Amino acid sequence: MIRLLVVLFLCISVSPALAVNPDEVLADRGLEARARAISAELRCMVCQNQSIDDSNAELAKDLRLLVRERLKNGDSDEAVIAYVVSRYGDFVLLKPRFEVKTLLLWGMPLVLLAVGVMTLFVAARRRRARPVGTPLSDEERAELDKLLRS
Amino acid sequence: MIIELGHYALVLALATAIIQAALPVLGVRRGDRSLMDLASSAAIVSFLLVFFSFAVLTFAYVTSDFSVRNVWENSHSLKPLIYKISGVWGNHEGSMLLWLLILVFFSMLVASFGRNLPDTLKANVLAVQAWISTAFTLFILLTSNPFARLVPAPGEGRDLNPVLQDIGLAIHPPLLYLGYVGFSVCFSFAIAALIEGRIDAAWARWVRPWTLAAWTALTAGIAMGSYWAYYELGWGGWWFWDPVENASFMPWLAGTALLHSALVMEKREALKIWTVLLAILTFSLSLLGTFLVRSGVLTSVHAFATDPTRGVFILAILVLFIGGAFALFALRASHLKAGGLFAPISREGALVLNNLILTTATATVLTGTLYPLVLEALTGDKISVGAPFFNITFGLLMLPLLFAAPFGPLLAWKRGDLAGAGQRLFAATAAGLLVAAVLYYAKNGGPILAPLGIGLGAYLILGAVTDLMLRSGIGKVAGRVAARRLAGLPRSAFGTALAHIGLGVTLIGIVAVTAYETETVVEMKPGMLAEAGGGYTLRFDGMREGRGPNYTADSGHFTVSQGGVKVTEIWSSKRLYSARRMPTTEAGIRTFGLSQLYVSLGDEMGGGGIVVRIWWKPLILCIWGGALVMMTGGIVSLSDRRLRVGTPSRARKAPPLAVGAAE
Numbered sequence: 001m002i003r004l005l006v007v008l009f010l011c012i013s014v015s016p017a018l019a020v021n022p023d024e025v026l027a028d029r030g031l032e033a034r035a036r037a038i039s040a041e042l043r044c045m046v047c048q049n050q051s052i053d054d055s056n057a058e059l060a061k062d063l064r065l066l067v068r069e070r071l072k073n074g075d076s077d078e079a080v081i082a083y084v085v086s087r088y089g090d091f092v093l094l095k096p097r098f099e100v101k102t103l104l105l106w107g108m109p110l111v112l113l114a115v116g117v118m119t120l121f122v123a124a125r126r127r128r129a130r131p132v133g134t135p136l137s138d139e140e141r142a143e144l145d146k147l148l149r150s
Numbered sequence: 151m152i153i154e155l156g157h158y159a160l161v162l163a164l165a166t167a168i169i170q171a172a173l174p175v176l177g178v179r180r181g182d183r184s185l186m187d188l189a190s191s192a193a194i195v196s197f198l199l200v201f202f203s204f205a206v207l208t209f210a211y212v213t214s215d216f217s218v219r220n221v222w223e224n225s226h227s228l229k230p231l232i233y234k235i236s237g238v239w240g241n242h243e244g245s246m247l248l249w250l251l252i253l254v255f256f257s258m259l260v261a262s263f264g265r266n267l268p269d270t271l272k273a274n275v276l277a278v279q280a281w282i283s284t285a286f287t288l289f290i291l292l293t294s295n296p297f298a299r300l301v302p303a304p305g306e307g308r309d310l311n312p313v314l315q316d317i318g319l320a321i322h323p324p325l326l327y328l329g330y331v332g333f334s335v336c337f338s339f340a341i342a343a344l345i346e347g348r349i350d351a352a353w354a355r356w357v358r359p360w361t362l363a364a365w366t367a368l369t370a371g372i373a374m375g376s377y378w379a380y381y382e383l384g385w386g387g388w389w390f391w392d393p394v395e396n397a398s399f400m401p402w403l404a405g406t407a408l409l410h411s412a413l414v415m416e417k418r419e420a421l422k423i424w425t426v427l428l429a430i431l432t433f434s435l436s437l438l439g440t441f442l443v444r445s446g447v448l449t450s451v452h453a454f455a456t457d458p459t460r461g462v463f464i465l466a467i468l469v470l471f472i473g474g475a476f477a478l479f480a481l482r483a484s485h486l487k488a489g490g491l492f493a494p495i496s497r498e499g500a501l502v503l504n505n506l507i508l509t510t511a512t513a514t515v516l517t518g519t520l521y522p523l524v525l526e527a528l529t530g531d532k533i534s535v536g537a538p539f540f541n542i543t544f545g546l547l548m549l550p551l552l553f554a555a556p557f558g559p560l561l562a563w564k565r566g567d568l569a570g571a572g573q574r575l576f577a578a579t580a581a582g583l584l585v586a587a588v589l590y591y592a593k594n595g596g597p598i599l600a601p602l603g604i605g606l607g608a609y610l611i612l613g614a615v616t617d618l619m620l621r622s623g624i625g626k627v628a629g630r631v632a633a634r635r636l637a638g639l640p641r642s643a644f645g646t647a648l649a650h651i652g653l654g655v656t657l658i659g660i661v662a663v664t665a666y667e668t669e670t671v672v673e674m675k676p677g678m679l680a681e682a683g684g685g686y687t688l689r690f691d692g693m694r695e696g697r698g699p700n701y702t703a704d705s706g707h708f709t710v711s712q713g714g715v716k717v718t719e720i721w722s723s724k725r726l727y728s729a730r731r732m733p734t735t736e737a738g739i740r741t742f743g744l745s746q747l748y749v750s751l752g753d754e755m756g757g758g759g760i761v762v763r764i765w766w767k768p769l770i771l772c773i774w775g776g777a778l779v780m781m782t783g784g785i786v787s788l789s790d791r792r793l794r795v796g797t798p799s800r801a802r803k804a805p806p807l808a809v810g811a812a813e
Contacts, residue, residue, distance in 0.1 A: 021752065021761055022673045043534045049392045051536065054385055094536030101531060108517045109543055112510045120502065124494065 020053065024061070026068055035068050038080055042067070043094050051094055153218055156206025157297035160247075163199035163254070164287040166192050170257075170280035174273035186269050189276035190261040196283065197258035204251045207296055208238050217303035220244060220296045226309035226729050228700045236320035237310040242444065242460075243296035245323060249440070250286050252324075252331040256360075257283065260335060267356065274342035275335070282334055285467045293460045309700065309729030318378030322371060326398055329368020330436040333405060335360040337433035337475070340426045344478050347485040354416035354425065359788055361412055361429075365405045366784030372398055373777035384735030384750045386765045388663075388773060391540040393448045396519045397439030400512050404432040407508035410501045418490035418563060420498055423483050424505070430479060434472040435512070441468050447523065493565040500558035500566075507551045514543050552606055552657065555650050556613020559643075560620070575609075578616050582609030593666075600665030607661065610654030614647040645787025652779030659744075659772025670764040673755050682747055683766025687711050688720075690762065701727045703736070706751050706760065710740060722749040722762075744771040 020039075026032040039053035044060040052060040052067075063084065070080045084092055096102045136144065170192035177185025207220070211234045216222040224241045225234055239248040257279040264272050290296070313319070339357045343349040375398070380388040389395065408428040414421045442448055445461030492498035518535045525531055556578060560571040586605030590598065619625065621643060622636035668683035674690040682688040691707040705723040709716055722738030738749040745768045752761030 020671055022671050025671065041538050043536060049390060049534075049536060054387065089532065091532040091534055094534050095538035095542070096533045096535055101525060101529065102521075102533065105517055105521045105535065105539075106543075109510055109514045109547060112513050113506070116506045116510065120506070 020064065024064055031071050034077060035071055038067050038077055039064055041094050042084060043092050045088060045092060152206055153210060153297050156203045159199045159203040160287065160291060163196050163203065164284065164291065166196045166199065167280045167284040167287055170196060171277055171284050174277045178270045178273050183269065186273035189273045193257040193261035193276050197254040200251050200254045204247055207244060207247060208235060211235060211238050214307065216307050217299055219298045219300040222300055222304050222307045224310050225307040226700055227306060229310065230699055232320060233310060233315045239323045240310050240314045243294045246290050246294050247296055248323065249327055249331060250283060250290060252327045253283050253286065253334055256332060256335050270346060271342055274345050275338045278338035278341045279334060289463050289467065293463050309727065312727035312730060312732050312734045313382055316378065316382055318374055322374045322378055325367050325374055326371030329364050329371050330401060330439065332360060332364025332367060333401060333433040333436050336408065336429040340429035341475060341478065343426060344482040347482055349422050349426065349486050351416050351419050354412045358412045358416060361405065361409050362784050362788045365409055366781050368402050368405060369777055369781050369784065372402060373774050377774050381737055381739055384737050386748045386767065391537045393519050394443050396515050397442045400515050401432055401435040401439060403508050403512040404428060404435050407505045408432050410504045414498050414501050418498055420490040420492060422486050427479060430475045437468050437471060441465060495568045496566040497558060497561045497563045500554060500561050503554055504551065507547055511544055511547045514547065552610060555610060555653065559617040559646055574620060575613055575616060578609050578612035581612050582606060597665060600661055603661035604658050607654040607658035610657065611651045614650035618647050641790040642787045645783045648783030648786060649780045652776040652783060655772050655779055656776025659769050659776060662769035663767050666768045668766045672762055673759045674762045675759045680764060682764045684745060684768065685712055686747060688764055700729065701725045708738065708749055710747065720749050722751050724751050744769045746770050
């Protein structure tokens with residue numbers, strides 16, 4: 001029942017109609033594309049893990065209109081996002097910004113790769129330092145010589 | 151009466167689980183065969199009891215016995231039979247019972263198919279399985295009893311959540327749990343090995359089939375869930391990096407790593423400690439997933455805090471098993487002697503790289519999933535970690551893995567020849583680049599990354615085929631000889647090739663859909679036309695009302711044409727389920743080759759118009775088709791002779807070599 005919770009939540013908050021409605025779409029194709037890209041990175045605050053681009057909750061619609069309004073007024077993508085964050089906080093960003101409190105989040109893959117590579121390196125060096133197997137005894141050596149000579 | 155019997159069987163199952171958890175371990179300490187042998191009988195009895203209990207609950211659902219609270223909450227007398235049955239696990243209590251059933255099912259399998267296992271190992275493995283089942287039986291009995299009665303019995307049930315009334319979701323949980331819980335066997339083997347302080351290549355050989363089986367089921371479960379979300383949720387997405395999805399994806403990633411490291415251990419006796427650790431980690435992630443999904447901690451930290459009984463109980467189980475396992479690992483891992491040596495450039499080296507990347511990816515998904523929870527608990531700051539984060543981090547991590555995958559099987563054990571492998575992959579690389587170039591040209595430029603991604607997929611597929619060709623000598627020796635050699639290759643070689651081919655196919659699907667899908671959102675009135683993408687045109691013909699057993703539906707009819715010629719038609723509907731007054735979308739989907747046209751109905755506008763969303767999803771079936779190929783690889787590999795000679799009936803007839811290896 002892995003999706004049960006999400007699904008329950010979706011059903012509470014959305015009717016089957018979805019996301020961007022035709023009346024919201026901007027006439028300028030370039031602006032609309034930018035609006036879609038920005039929308040995909042902004043969270044619908046009342047939904048479970050949905051971007052405002054995917055959600056049809058009222059709040060998501062308001063945010064979509066807001067994003068388009070700002071874009072029409074000539075804001076850059078960054079300015080639009082900064083504006084939305086100033087109103088709703090970091091929670092609205094689906095891709096958290098790189099800052100002190102997200103240091104571990106963004107750094108984790110790199111740290112782990114580095115630790116892994118270092119561990120392997122150390123293990124390999126240690127292994128190389130250790131002699132491989134046990135040396136042949138005198139009898140074994142004699143036996144081997146005999147075999148090789150015949 | 152029968153309901154109480156089901157409940158009672160569960161209590162008896164707890165008793166047998168406790169016996170199975172304690173006595174065999176005692177038997178191993180004292181060297182008492184009869185106590186050790188008890189484990190197998192207890193495992194079989196346990197399975198029969200839980201099976202009976204589960205059957206009783208199913209019976210209650212099928213007969214719509216609303217005096218059982220669980221049935222009343224999740225069923226309806228008018229529901230089709232299949233959804234009455236799937237309703238058993240469409241809720242918390244029932245799904246935990248299914249979890250338990252699959253756990254004891256695996257114990258029973260170990261008990262009956264593990265006759266050639268050393269007595270002490272088998273007793274310990276079954277005892278560890280019983281520790282887990284004791285904990286979960288207690289959990290069900292104390293916090294999530296599915297057999298609770300309701301007095302007086304209501305006349306009608308509240309129905310199952312409509313989005314779950316779907317064939318995909320009927321079989322998704324059992325498959326997923328087969329995977330999730332299947333890894334418990336690997337866990338138990340790892341713990342047993344740590345207890346005994348002894349581990350060898352034979353151990354890896356016993357563990358591998360269980361890993362393969364669990365991995366195959368989990369692959370199927372995840373793919374199924376993804377396809378269900380795609381057609382049922384109505385906006386055409388197929389993966390959302392949702393915490394619940396991640397909960398199932400993490401054990402899959404770790405399990406994939408385990409599959410590869412167990413290979414090294416079986417063939418070369420290397421990476422022993424690591425493999426044991428991975429086996430523990432994989433099942434720990436399964437437990438963590440269960441906790442995340444079942445405790446409600448994901449929906450909101452506050453919901454978890456207001457009714458913490460269940461959450462705290464699972465958390466306790468989690469801490470007990472994961473903490474205990476790691477403590478044991480810390481104490482005993484040094485007892486396991488390290489084995490075979492290998493140069494960095496070798497098959498082992500490639501598999502180590504695979505493990506390094508897969509575990510890092512697992513940890514990245516884990517961090518991303520838990521980070522908002524932990525940060526909020528510690529500082530009160532609320533942040534979101536969503537799809538854009540996972541796409542970039544996970545995507546970047548996967549790149550080197552995808553490049554390296556075809557190299558692995560081409561490198562020799564111990565010391566490989568990288569340049570040689572590169573040379574042998576020349577054709578595959580060239581073909582991949584050619585695919586990318588042709589695609590780039592055909593699409594008149596556009597983003598360069600998309601053709602390269604599809605080229606990478608082609609390279610993966612051809613690289614896997616190259617491996618099979620080289621092994622059988624196709625192109626070098628006479629066709630008949632090559633065909634005979636190909637047929638004589640071990641099944642596991644085909645398993646590897648198929649799994650890698652599947653990966654390539656899935657990659658192609660993902661890239662194609664992400665880069666080339668088109669979306670059209672229009673308000674349509676009957677008779678209107680819309681460009682649907684992929685060269686198809688859609689005409690909206692009108693709406694029709696319909697009625698199902700427990701819902702009413704508004705369906706839109708569309709005619710699909712290409713170049714003015716009618717090709718096919720599509721129905722797309724919105725349903726309203728009567729009992730819960732809950733709407734769902736039933737998207738209209740038509741398949742053209744590997745691509746699909748996806749039509750979803752939106753809001754009704756004034757004057758007979760309705761908002762229609764039309765997606766053209768090029769090559770989307772590759773995403774799940776690839777998973778299917780991977781699964782086939784898993785099944786083919788499971789049928790490998792090396793694993794089959796491990797079964798008791800064959801072992802007696804097997805040649806001395808195989809017997810020697812299995813000792």
